[in-house]
Amino acid sequence: MKTNILKNKFYLGLSALSVLLLLLAWTYVSISGGGLIPTPFETFKRFIELLYKPVANGTIFIHLLVSLKRVIIAFLIASFAGIFLGVMLGWNKRFNAFFGPIFEILRPIPPIAWIPLVILWFGIGETPKVVIVFIGSFVPIVLNTFSGIKMIDSLLISAGKVLGANERQLLWDVAMPASLPAILAGMKTALGSGWMCVLAAEMVVAKQGVGFLIVRGMESGDSSLIIVCMIVIGLVSALITFSLTKFERKMCPWQTR
Amino acid sequence: MADKIRIKNLCKTFVEKSGETKVLDNISLDVKENEFLVLLGPGQCGKTVLLNILAGLDTPTSGTINYIKGNENGKEDIKEMKMGEIGMVFQKYALFPWKTVIENVEMSQKLKGIDKEQRRKSARNYIKLVGLENFEDSYPKQLSGGMKQRVGIARAYASESDILLMDEPFGALDAQTRYQMGEEILKMWRKDKRTVIFVTNNIEEAIYLGDRIILLSGCPATVKAEYIPKLERPRDYMALEFLQLRKEIADNTDLAL
Secondary structure (H helix, E strand, O other): OHHHHHHHHHHHHHHHHHHHHHHHHHHHHHHHOOOOOOOHHHHHHHHHHHHHOOOOOOOHHHHHHHHHHHHHHHHHHHHHHHHHHHHHHHHOHHHHHHHHHHHHHHOOOOHHHHHHHHHHHHOOOHHHHHHHHHHHHHHHHHHHHHHHHHOOOHHHHHHHHHOOOOHHHHHHHHHHHHHHHHHHHHHHHHHHHHHHHHHHHHHHOOOOOHHHHHHHHHHOOOHHHHHHHHHHHHHHHHHHHHHHHHHHHHHOHHHHO | OOEEEEEEEEEEEEEEOOEEEEEEEEEEEEEEOOOEEEEEOOOOOOHHHHHHHHHOOOOOOEEEEEEEEEEEOOEEEEEOOOOOOOEEEOOOOOOOOOOOHHHHHOHHHHHOOOOHHHHHHHHHHHHHHOOOHHHOOOOHHHOOHHHHHHHHHHHHHHOOOOEEEEEOOOOOOOHHHHHHHHHHHHHHHHHOOOEEEEEEOOHHHHHHHOOEEEEEOOOOEOEEEEEOOOOOOOOOOOOHHHHHHHHHHHHOOOOOO
C-alpha cells in the first residue's frame, strides 16, 4: 500500500519534471533566438492582457465563444442529420444501394477542401463557417453510425424478433441502443474534427474567432498572441474530449460498470 | 398427454453459390403438452436450424408445423404462431447488454405494450424463479455465465409462452455450472410447467433432463431413434439404468462421450 503511494508520487514527479523541462527549453530557445519567440512569461503576460484588452473588438474569451458557437450549431445539425443518414444506410438495403455511392464519392474529400467553394456560395458571414464545420463533423458521425448498425450481433436481432419486436421496435429498441456506443464515438471524433474545421475556416476569412485571432497575430508579427491562441485551442480540444468521454460514460453505463 | 406441436416431413435446404446443403431431412415428430423433450444430435447438424424454424426465425423448405392451442370435444384448435409467442433461450445468452437484468426479463412484455408496473411485477416473479433476486439492477456484463443464462431463461419464461425452445443453453458453461444448471432448470420447470424443447449434444445431459429424447443423425439431420428414460427424478448419473441408457445411445450414434 505504502510503496504504491510512493510510486504514484514518483510518477507524478516525473510528469511535473517533463513540463518544467519543456518550459526551460522554451525559455532557453526564446532568449537565444533573439526575440523571434516570446518567453513563457511574456506569453502568459500576453494571455492576461488578452483577457481584458480586446483585439479586433473582442477579448480572447469573446473570440473563443464565437468559434465555439459555430462549432456547436454545426455539430448539432450534423449529429441529427448524420445519425439519421447512418441509420438509414445501415438499416435499409435499398436506401444504401441508392445513396451509398454518393456518400462514398464525397466522403474522402477533406472538409477543408470545401472552404473556397463554400465561401463562393455562402459569402463571408456566419453561414460558411457553420457549413464547413458541418461537413467536417457530418462524415465521422455517418460512418460510425453506419458501422455501428452494421456490426450489431445478429443474435441480438434474433432475440428481439423472438421476443416479438416488430420492424420499428427492432430499430428503436434493439438496433439503436446496440449501436449507441459507436454513435457516441463518432460524435466524439466529429466534435474534434469540427473544432479543426472552424479554425481553418476562420483563418481563411473571418472577423472574429480564435482562427481569425491567430492569423491576426501572424499579420501583426505578434508571436505571443499566436502562441496564446495555440495553447487555448489545445486546451479547448482537450476539454471537449474530456467532457464527451464523461457524457459517453453517462449514456452507456453498461460499458463501464 | 395431448400433442402441443406436430412437425410433419420438415425439410430444410440452404442454397448458396457453392451448392445446396441439406440440413433437415424429412423430420416428423410430435411434442406433447408440458413435456421436457430433448433433441440430441452431433455438433454440426441442423438442430439449431430446426429450433429457428420452430421459433419463426427461419422458414422450412417443405413440410408443416402445427401448434395445437387446445382440444375441445376431440376437435383440435390449430393456430398460427406469431413472433413473441414462443420463448427461446440462446446458447450465447443473447442478452441486451444495455439493459439491466430486470429490463431484459421484461422486454417481451414491454414490446407488447404492457404497462410498466404490471410487467415489472411479472418480471420480478420470473427473476425469483431463477434465483436472481439480488441482481435485478445489474448489467449482464457484471454476471457470470451461469447467471447470464438464468436471465436468459427468465426472459424466455416472461414471454408467457407455453412453449420454450432452448438451444444448447448450457453449452457455453463450465462442467460444474452445467450440472448445477441442469438441476435448476428441472426445478423451475416443475414449479412452472411449459412445453420445453431442449437441444444438446451431451448424452448425459439429455438423459438427466429429458422426459423423452429424440436422437438426430448427422448432416442432414433425420430422426434416428427415440428414448424414454424410465428413471425417477432427480436422476443419478451413476445409476445402472442411467449408464446402460448412456451406452445404448452412445452405441447408436457418432457422438463422442
